[in-house]
Every structure is written in structure tokens, then in C-alpha cells.
Amino acid sequence: MTGSPFQIDVPNSLLQRAGQGDMRAFEQLYRLFERPAYTLALRMLGDPEHAREVLHDTMLKAFQRIAQFRGEAPFWGWLRQIALNETLMRLRQRRNDVGHDNELTDIADESAAPWVLADAGALEWSLGELPTQTRSVIWLYHVEGYTHPEIADMLGKTVSFSKSQVARGTAKLRSLLTTETELDRCPTYRTSMA
Template identity: 60%
Template sequence: MPPVSSFAIDVPDTLLTRARAGRQDAFEQIYRWFERPVFTLALRICGDREEASDVVQDTMLKLFHHIGEFRGGSPFWGWLRQIAVNEALMRLRRNRRFDMEIAMDEDDLPQDHGSLPPAAADAALLQRALSALPAATRSVIWLYHAEGYTHEEIARLMQRTPSFSKSQLARGTRRLRTLLQIEEPSHA
């Protein structure tokens, strides 16, 4: 079963109708509901808070200008998620930060000696490990594991092949295991 996206928010038809009619209050409500999921997705893909904030703004502007193109038939959140993914990937390409292969060097993560609750410490460690990965690898891992995209869908989004997605996922997973000091499962 694919993971449930943080975008999986049901938007009432009445709210969409008001947004299509240009009602500012409807756009503000949609913005409030989706600001955090768009920011999180953009941060995971771009690896930079400022870039992620820009992706939120670009995504919401595109939503504002193209809301009339959403015809239904699929969830609104899926349509908006697709806009956000495209905006984040376009920003990476535009900034030439789109590394196409994972670097196989073994840089250590910066140490943080603050005391956090175990779950928060694990989340912070995972965030630092993800940020140590090249943008393309981090994007594949996030799109596959967190957003539930298939390798074929990732390949289309990134204008690559499914084998590229699969190899980046495998290499990125190995690199994350190393950075997080998780032992590889043995194949007996």
C-alpha cells in the first residue's frame, strides 16, 4: 500500500467553485490548508528553506492562474501536488543544482549535541542525512517513499528513465544507511 501523502486533504466542491469564481477568501483557505504540505515537499526536493518558500509561492501563483483548468475526476490535492513537484524540480534545474548521480564519498553528518526527545532526534538526524544527498537522489527517495510515486512516474517527472530512478533509490538508500549507521540486511 503506497504511503498517504500529506497532500491528501479533501477540498469541498463549494470551496473549489468559489476559488474558480475568483473569491479571495477561497484562495486564502486553500493556501492555508496546503502551505505546509507544499513547503515540506519542496524542502525535501530542494534541500533549502528559502528555495522551498519560493516553490510555495510559485505553486500558489500557478494555482491562482490555472484553477479553472482543474476539471475534477481526480482529487484536487493530487493536481496541486503535481504542480508543486513540477515547480520544485524546475527550480532545481534552473539553479543547476540537479546532481544526476549520487556522490559515493562518505562525508560524516554534522554532529548535534543538543538533547532532543528520541523521535525528534531521529527526525533531525534523518533530515541531516537527506540534506547530505545530491538533489536528484533526495528527490527520488522522497517522491518514492513519502509521496508514493512509481519509478515510471518519477522518470517522467525528472525527464529520465525508470532505471535512473531505481538506481538512485538503491544508491541513496545505501548512502542513508551509511550516514545513519544502519547495518545492511544480510542475504543468507
């Protein structure tokens, strides 16, 4: 599944003008899609600076390729795929810089997303505690709706790698969210954080 529930109506005339090189039209597109493209990269990378770089690379590629957009699908779907590809490229680059893979083999229950009832602040903190690649795989699986074979293909990994990242990462996320909830209920923790 590569679709997204997020949509912004974009007038065809704006897309046509941008496709013909109208910089004002492209600037409007940039402003419309800056936030969702940045958010996608930030959620997967967990680093605002890298997310901004991905945003700029995404928009530059979109500008270079906008004449190729045929309007057969929503514009955000097309742009989102560019943003996703740029983000995955950045993840691969970071993984290669580290010089090792952290392939996990244990499989836990992955059926339920642990954040369904989570507080937004606790979820943001908990996601930030996960390793970058684990957070990205969880995001692709639970939020973007990609299958394990699709994730494995995008990352150049095995299906079992995707499954283990989701399983272990989901278990870790669930544990972090439980800990955060328990700490939030503790009166001394709440007082010390105020």
C-alpha cells in the same frame, strides 16, 4: 502511483468561489495547503528559500488555473502535481546551472527504506547530507511512491539513473543513519552536543 495518503477536506463551495475569482476563498485554500506544498518542495530541494519560491509559484499557478479544477480527484492531488512539477523544474534548472550530471551506475539493495525506524532528527540531518538530486529521487520513490520509469520521465533521465540514485542514495542514507545512531549512543558525543 501518483496518489498521496495526505488529504484535507475542502468544501465544494470554497472551490467554486475560488474558481470564480473570490480572493478570500483562494486565501483560505492557500492557508490550508501552504504547509504541505512547502514541505514537499523542502524535502525534495533541501533549501528553505527555494522551497518558499516553489510554494509561491505553485500557488500562483493554482490561482491562474483553479477554474480548470474539475473535482474528479481530491484538490490536494491536483495542487500536489503542480507543486511537484514546479519543484522538478527547479531541480532541472539547478542541475543545468551546475552544468553536469552525476549519473551513478552501481545498483545496491533498494528494497527497504532505511528510515523506517529512524529518529526524526537523525533522518532530517541525514537527508540534508545527500546531494539534492539524490534526495529528490529517494523522496519520489520511497515517499511519493513513483516508479523508476515515472521518475526517469519527470527528470528527463533514464530508468537506470533513477534506480542507481535510489540504490546509492539509500545505501548512503542507511550509512548516515547508522553513524548518527552510533554517535548518539556515545556518551562523550551526547555530552559535547548538550
